[in-house]
Amino acid sequence: MAVLSFESVTVTAHMKAANVELLRDISFALEKGEVIGLVGESGAGKSMIGRVISGLLPDNFSVSSGEVKFEGLNLLTLSKAARRDLLGRRIAFIPQEPLSALNPVRAIGDQFQEHLKHLGIAKEAIRPLMIERLQQVGLANAEEILLRYPHELSGGQCQRVLIAMAFSGEPALVVADEPTTALDVVTQAQIMRLIAAQQAQHGTAVLFITHDLRLAANVCKSVGVMYAGDMVEYGPAAAVLQSPSHPYTKSLLAAIPRMTGERRMLPTLSEQMPGVKTFATLAGCRFAQRCPAKDPSCVSATLQRRFVEEGHWTRCGDACGGFEFASGEPLLIETMGINEREAPAVEFKNVRLQYKARRGFLGLRKSSFDAVRSASFAVRPGEILGIVGESGSGKSSIGRLIVGLEQSTEGTIRIAGEERGAHGNTLHLTRRDTQLIFQDPQSALNPRRSVLQLLTQGLEVGPNGLSTPQRQAAADNILQDIGLPADCLSRFPSQLSGGQRQRVNIGRALCLEPKLVVADEIVSGLDVSVQAHILNCLLELNRQKNLTMVFISHDLAVVRYLCSRILMMYRGEIVEEGETEEVFAKPKHPYTKLLMESVPPETKGGGWLGSSAG
Amino acid sequence: MSAEERSFAAEAWHQSIRSPKTVVGALIVGAMIILAIFAPQIAPNDPANQDLANMLLPPMWAQGGISDYPFGTDSLGRCILSQMIYGARVALMVGFLAAIGAMLFGTTLALIAGYFGGWVDRLIGYFVDLWMSLPPVVLSLTLMVGFGTGIGNVILSIVLVDWTRFCRVVRSEVLVVRRKDFVSAAQLLGFSHTRIILREILPSVAPLVITLFSLQVGIGVIVEAILSFVGLSVPADVPAWGMMIASARSYMYQAPWGILLPILAMFVTVLGFNLLGEGLRVTLDPRFRRRTS
Numbered sequence: 084m085a086v087l088s089f090e091s092v093t094v095t096a097h098m099k100a101a102n103v104e105l106l107r108d109i110s111f112a113l114e115k116g117e118v119i120g121l122v123g124e125s126g127a128g129k130s131m132i133g134r135v136i137s138g139l140l141p142d143n144f145s146v147s148s149g150e151v152k153f154e155g156l157n158l159l160t161l162s163k164a165a166r167r168d169l170l171g172r173r174i175a176f177i178p179q180e181p182l183s184a185l186n187p188v189r190a191i192g193d194q195f196q197e198h199l200k201h202l203g204i205a206k207e208a209i210r211p212l213m214i215e216r217l218q219q220v221g222l223a224n225a226e227e228i229l230l231r232y233p234h235e236l237s238g239g240q241c242q243r244v245l246i247a248m249a250f251s252g253e254p255a256l257v258v259a260d261e262p263t264t265a266l267d268v269v270t271q272a273q274i275m276r277l278i279a280a281q282q283a284q285h286g287t288a289v290l291f292i293t294h295d296l297r298l299a300a301n302v303c304k305s306v307g308v309m310y311a312g313d314m315v316e317y318g319p320a321a322a323v324l325q326s327p328s329h330p331y332t333k334s335l336l337a338a339i340p341r342m343t344g345e346r347r348m349l350p351t352l353s354e355q356m357p358g359v360k361t362f363a364t365l366a367g368c369r370f371a372q373r374c375p376a377k378d379p380s381c382v383s384a385t386l387q388r389r390f391v392e393e394g395h396w397t398r399c400g401d402a403c404g405g406f407e408f409a410s411g412e413p414l415l416i417e418t419m420g421i422n423e424r425e426a427p428a429v430e431f432k433n434v435r436l437q438y439k440a441r442r443g444f445l446g447l448r449k450s451s452f453d454a455v456r457s458a459s460f461a462v463r464p465g466e467i468l469g470i471v472g473e474s475g476s477g478k479s480s481i482g483r484l485i486v487g488l489e490q491s492t493e494g495t496i497r498i499a500g501e502e503r504g505a506h507g508n509t510l511h512l513t514r515r516d517t518q519l520i521f522q523d524p525q526s527a528l529n530p531r532r533s534v535l536q537l538l539t540q541g542l543e544v545g546p547n548g549l550s551t552p553q554r555q556a557a558a559d560n561i562l563q564d565i566g567l568p569a570d571c572l573s574r575f576p577s578q579l580s581g582g583q584r585q586r587v588n589i590g591r592a593l594c595l596e597p598k599l600v601v602a603d604e605i606v607s608g609l610d611v612s613v614q615a616h617i618l619n620c621l622l623e624l625n626r627q628k629n630l631t632m633v634f635i636s637h638d639l640a641v642v643r644y645l646c647s648r649i650l651m652m653y654r655g656e657i658v659e660e661g662e663t664e665e666v667f668a669k670p671k672h673p674y675t676k677l678l679m680e681s682v683p684p685e686t687k688g689g690g691w692l693g694s695s696a697g
Numbered sequence: 698m699s700a701e702e703r704s705f706a707a708e709a710w711h712q713s714i715r716s717p718k719t720v721v722g723a724l725i726v727g728a729m730i731i732l733a734i735f736a737p738q739i740a741p742n743d744p745a746n747q748d749l750a751n752m753l754l755p756p757m758w759a760q761g762g763i764s765d766y767p768f769g770t771d772s773l774g775r776c777i778l779s780q781m782i783y784g785a786r787v788a789l790m791v792g793f794l795a796a797i798g799a800m801l802f803g804t805t806l807a808l809i810a811g812y813f814g815g816w817v818d819r820l821i822g823y824f825v826d827l828w829m830s831l832p833p834v835v836l837s838l839t840l841m842v843g844f845g846t847g848i849g850n851v852i853l854s855i856v857l858v859d860w861t862r863f864c865r866v867v868r869s870e871v872l873v874v875r876r877k878d879f880v881s882a883a884q885l886l887g888f889s890h891t892r893i894i895l896r897e898i899l900p901s902v903a904p905l906v907i908t909l910f911s912l913q914v915g916i917g918v919i920v921e922a923i924l925s926f927v928g929l930s931v932p933a934d935v936p937a938w939g940m941m942i943a944s945a946r947s948y949m950y951q952a953p954w955g956i957l958l959p960i961l962a963m964f965v966t967v968l969g970f971n972l973l974g975e976g977l978r979v980t981l982d983p984r985f986r987r988r989t990s
Contacts, residue, residue, distance in 0.1 A: 521881070529897055592882075
């Protein structure tokens with residue numbers, strides 16, 4: 084008997100205008116001790132499945148047909164009390180944001196023991212059990228951890244505590260909803276190994292929800308791919324990863340930049356996943372409007388499962404079966420137009436950046452911290468330089484130093500051969516030649532400005548000031564460069580999709596025609612298909628406008644796709660520097676090696692989960 | 698304009714008219730403003746006119762009341778209703794002008810402190826802390842005694858007491874907005890500090906300022922009543938609610954209606970401004986607004 088089974092479950096949202104099916108005909112079964120992955124981009128409905136299991140659907144949502152069975156019990160007909168009794172004891176959850184899942188004003192031990200009390204564990208047994216469980220998840224100083232408060236621990240440590248709590252009741256099922264999304268890639272690998280070890284030790288079934296198909300495929304036995312409320316493909320992880328059948332799965336895999344092999348232009352799909360409001364208007368396959376292999380029957384016929392082989396099915400017509408993405412044109416460093424003769428676009432010599440803080444009474448106690456210790460490097464005109472590092476490694480500080488948002492404590496910074504004045508007298512000039520694209524468009528775009536006003540913000544006043552019609556013309560040009568439709572101009576940021584917002588964010592930095600642009604983690608919050616669009620947009624700007632770029636990211640694959648050279652940062656220092664291919668082929672610094680090992684590989688079977696001690 | 702392309706102000710207006718708090722608050726405030734402006738046309742009698750033959754008359758519907766004085770008369774035979782209507786003039790004038798003054802002073806300092814940070818922020822912060830450690834009632838009474846009576850001085854003393862509220866609350870919001878990347882982006886585009894403060898930061902904190910302003914008017918009305926109650930506000934021949942309460946207090950047992958009407962007027966006015974402020978807080982704050990996707 085399966086631990087958990089979904090049998091043609093449909094979830095309907097009762098909205099003002101119409102009833103919308105948010106999940107359609109979802110079926111899968113999770114056997115004892117098995118790990119299944121649900122993969123999809125944001126809005127695909129994957130988290131909704133977790134909510135069906137926990138019974139925490141929003142008020143106007145309901146399961147309109149189908150059955151959800153947990154160890155033979157029908158979860159949907161169970162009384163609320165009986166269902167609540169299952170949660171925590173038989174069904175446990177590992178949340179996405181470890182820090183917000185723990186109560187900030189209570190010590191870890193306090194919260195853990197309350198959980199164990201709820202599970203009915205005898206009072207004397209609680210403390211030894213807590214220590215044993217925390218040690219099992221790799222927290223050696225368990226005694227001390229129990230006394231700590233959540234903010235005193237790192238995100239990875241908090242997630243370990245939550246994993247220990249989730250497995251402590253020997254549940255039959257653990258639902259992990261994006262448990263590593265908030266963590267960096269090295270911690271992600273550690274946490275995934277930990278979940279796998281715990282899962283194996285306790286024989287627990289795990290439902291793993293994620294947006295990362297490669298990660299899911301490397302961790303799970305089977306994988307289901309979600310798109311706009313449909314499960315479009317389901318099968319053994321290796322089969323889905325290596326020989327995907329549904330065009331959407333193919334596009335998802337094709338959109339991830341590769342860590343090995345030849346670099347080629349990423350193929351992209353038109354538009355984006357439809358929003359919930361438009362679900363009702365989509366007949367037949369919801370992917371059809373974007374599908375490169377659609378035929379007329381896709382939009383008229385109801386969805387049918389088509390078995391590719393035993394245990395591997397896709398919800399797609401026969402026509403799609405043979406479709407493959409054409410491989411993109413190769414990306415060569417030579418096409419970058421790197422100019423070796425001119426002075427470097429940016430040159431750092433022994434630059435140090437120290438942050439000072441004042442604390443205590445009247446701010447008398449001072450403390451300081453070196454965000455950048457001693458950085459020396461140069462960016463050649465026309466190239467894209469990648470800066471890689473984990474959060475807090477000082478990579479964003481370098482970006483802010485380049486554009487002049489921070490002043491160096493020591494050392495010299497030259498922009499296009501000219502030294503930046505220590506007291507900021509040449510600041511305004513260098514600022515216009517160098518622009519920063521901020522990570523989070525939500526924060527970087529003033530919500531009270533329209534897209535037109537945002538794109539031409541730099542042309543409003545000063546020596547670059549233009550009249551309103553001239554600004555309109557300038558905005559039209561920028562729109563073309565960043566690939567946005569003209570009807571966007573009158574909209575406000577809240578009315579744009581995430582990808583469109585990021586394009587506006589890029590466009591605003593381009594309006595003063597800077598020679599150098601610093602892009603700070605600009606694709607990290609985006610789904611892979613949107614990420615591919617943005618990356619290609621950056622490539623085009625570099626190739627066609629000869630724009631020099633400093634691309635800051637924690638994602639090695641993305642950096643490899645864009646950059647000619649890489650700087651690796653670790654704790655405020657540049658630990659490795661070199662041509663991209665060279666660094667990837669022969670990483671020298673241990674941190675670089677660790678980072679590379681932590682990225683889930685492109686093929687399953689290498690034993691990524693067990694490749695190093697977790 | 699289609700529903701999707703509504704501007705920010707239009708969107709706020711659209712939200713406001715659907716919030717009962719805002720609508721009721723605005724109606725009350727609107728009615729009070731009309732009463733104050735058109736007092737000579739609306740009031741049945743001259744509020745200063747003493748009808749010594751008809752002192753301490755009850756309301757018209759009670760026994761002994763007459764229709765010339767719908768809410769009766771006070772101990773000098775003056776029409777209570779007319780005094781109440783004229784009293785709205787002083788109350789609202791003080792309320793609005795004091796709130797404008799406190800808003801301008803407090804918000805300006807808050808913008809400077811929050812934007813520039815560092816020692817500027819600390820200096821202004823310490824000054825606000827110091828100022829707030831003085832008890833407000835004692836401070837305003839002392840100021841009034843120092844300045845002398847008169848409506849201008851009432852306004853000045855309220856501004857001097859209450860600007861700290863604006864400064865503290867708005868500063869914390871400025872700090873939040875200041876850290877947003879769009880402020881750094883504006884710096885990178887070469888905008889001057891003044892322009893960044895006025896064009897990027899002020900619009901973001903404006904909803905909060907408007908909300909505080911509305912609440913501050915209500916507070917101003919109360920403070921004016923307190924000061925006129927102790928005779929430190931307007932001259933004795935100008936009707937004010939606090940003064941009405943003070944003079945009706947001695948006859949509270951014989952003529953309770955004399956004290957009820959000004960209290961009621963004050964209560965309704967303050968309620969109106971509080972409802973409006975509370976409603977605006979929700980409707981103007983983008984965080985409470987529905988996402989238009």
